[in-house]
Amino acid sequence: MNDSSVRDAVFRSRFLLATGAWAVLVAAVLVAVPLGFESRLPDPLAAHWGPSGAPDGSMPFAVFVLTALLWVLVAGAGLGATAAGRVAMRRAARRGLTAALGWSGVLLIGLQATTVAANLDRRRWEDAASLGWQAVVVILAAFAAGGLGWLAGRPGPDERPVAAGPAPESLVLNQGERPVWVSAAASPVGTGVALALLAAAVSLAVCALVGLPPQLWIGAALLALVGLSGLWLTSIRVKVSPEAFTVSYGPLRWPTRSVPIGGLDRAWTEERHPADVGGWGYRGLPGRTTIMIRGGECLVVRYTSGGELGISVDDAARGAALINALVAGKN
Template sequence: MRSVPFRVALAVLGGPVLLSGAALALRNAWSDRLPAEVATHWGPSGAPDRATDLDVLTTWTLLAALVLAVAFTIAALVLLRRGRGVHRPLLGLASGLAALPVAALATSMLATLDAASWREASGAALAIPVILATAGAAGAVAWFIAPDVPPEQRPVDATAVAGAQSVGLSEHERATWVGGSTNAGLAVLCVVALPVVVAVVGALSGSPAPWSSLLVPLGIGLLAALGVGSVRVTIDADAVSIRMGVLGYPRRTVPLDDITSAGTTTLGVLGNGGLGVRTNASGDVAFKCRGGDALVLTLRSNRRVLATVDRPDQAAGLVNDLVRQARNRAG
C-alpha cells in the first residue's frame, strides 16, 4: 500500500513533466529556427493575429503545467488519504489537463517553425491535432501507471441491513421493474439555448445571423436534448440496466452479482458534476437528468452507481430482494 501514493503522484506528474522536458528540449534545439515572437492566436480566417515572446511563453506555459500537475496530485493524494480512493480514468484526465499548457507551447513553436515572422505562421488547423496528441499522451501515461483504489469499506450496520428497503418479494417470486425520469424543461432548454445565443450575439453585433446559420446550433441542441433529457432503468432477475436519453446511450448494465445493496438518496442539480453522465473522484457514476430522488446501487468495489428515477424506493426494494434471492440460491 505504501507504493500507492507514489504511483498516484507519478501518474499525474509523469506525463506533464516528461512533455515539459521534451518541449523545453525542442525549444533549445529550434532556437535558430524560431523568431523571437511566435503565433499564439488565430483569427476566424485561420491566419495568426496575435503573438507572444517565445521566452515569456515558454516560462509561463511550463510553469502553468507544473502548477496544475502539482495541484491535481495534491488533490488526488488528499482524497486517497481520506479513504475516497482514486479512479484511473480521472487521474488520466487530470494529467491530460495539466499538459494543455505544454500543448499550447508546442502548437505555437510548430506553427512558427522556420517562419521569418509570426505573421507567416501555419494555420490554426495544426492546433487541434497537437493538443489532442499532447493531452492524450499525458493521459495514457497516467492511465498506465495509476492504481485503481476503491473507496474504503465502511463498517456495516447490521440493523440497517436487516431493515433495508424491500418490496416483500418472496423466495420463489419473480418481478421486473421499469421506470425512470424525464426533464422536459431541460430538453427544451437544450434545443433553444444555442440558437437564441447565436441570434442575440448577431443582433448585438449589428450583423444579424441568417436563419440558415441557426441550423447547426439547433441540431447540436437537439442532440443534447435527446442525450440528457431522460433516464430509464430496467431491473430484472439478472441485472440493473440504466440508459441515458431517448436513444439509450450512454448505458450501463450492472449484474446483480456485482451489487451488495440498493438505497435511495437526493441529488442536487449541480451535485456529482451536474446533469448527464458524471463520474466523481471516488469513481461513483451518476446518470442524471434532474435533481431530486435517485436510486443508489452500492457495488462490491464499494463504488456506487446512481440514477435519477421516480419512486426510487420501489426500485431499491426490488433490487435488494433480488440480491437476497441470488445469494440464497448461491449459498
C-alpha cells in the first residue's frame, strides 16, 4: 500500500468516525430529552399546530419518542453508503452527505425542542403553548447547520470520475450461436432502509389496532408506500439477447421494459457515481437517464432515437460488447 492509499484510508476512517459521532449525538438527544421531561409532559402531547399557532393535533408520548427512528433511518442510510462506497473520497458526495446530516439533525432536534417546550407542565395537550416564530427559528437554524455541514465536507481528497472510454469492441459471434448476457445490481443499504420502513409501518399499524389514535394508520400507510417504493428501486436486472435489451426492476423482476436490438445504436461503459447524476435511484431527464443502484461501472446504451440510458450493473463491459455485436449483425 503506497502513501496515498494510506492517507486516503486514514481520511476515510476519520470521516466515518466524525459523521458517526454526530449521528450518535443527535440520536441520544432525540431520545434523552423527552425521557428526561416525561414527568412534566401530558400524554398524549400536542404535536401539531394550526395556522393560528394553536395546537390542533396530538401524539402519544411513546410515539413521540420513537420519532428518533426517523433520524436513525436517515443517518444510517448515509453512513451505510459511506462505509460501503467511495462517498468519503469524492468531495461533491461528501459535502452532500455532511450538509444533509447537519440540516436533518438540527431540524429534528429543533422540532423536538419546540414541541417539548410548548407542552411542558401542561395538564392536557389542548393547553399547550402557541407556536409561531419558533418554527421560523428552527428552519433557519437547520439551513445554517446544512451550510456548515457543506463547508465541513470540503477539506480532503477529491476522487474524480473516470472519463468515459471508447466503446468496447464487439464480440465475434459464430454462425448459429444465440448468446445471452444477464447481470444485476442491488443496494444492500437501500434494501435495509426499505425493510426498516416497512417494519415501522407494521409497528404503527399494530399500535392503531390495539387502541392508539387511528391517525397512526395514515403514518403506517405512508411508511408502507415509501418502503415498498424503496424496495422496488434498490435492485435491477439487465438481460441482452439477440431479440431485445431487457431491464427488470425490483426483487420480483417486475415491471419489465424491453427494447428490440434494432432500436439500439451502440453501447459502452462509464464510471458514474450518485454525486455525478444527482443521487440514488432513477436520475436524469428524458433522453439521458441513469438508474443508479450503486456507484461505479455502468452500462450505457444509446437508442437509435438519440436517447441514452445508463445502468449500474456488474460486468458492464461484456454486456456492452455483446450489444455492439448484435447491433452490428442487424446492420
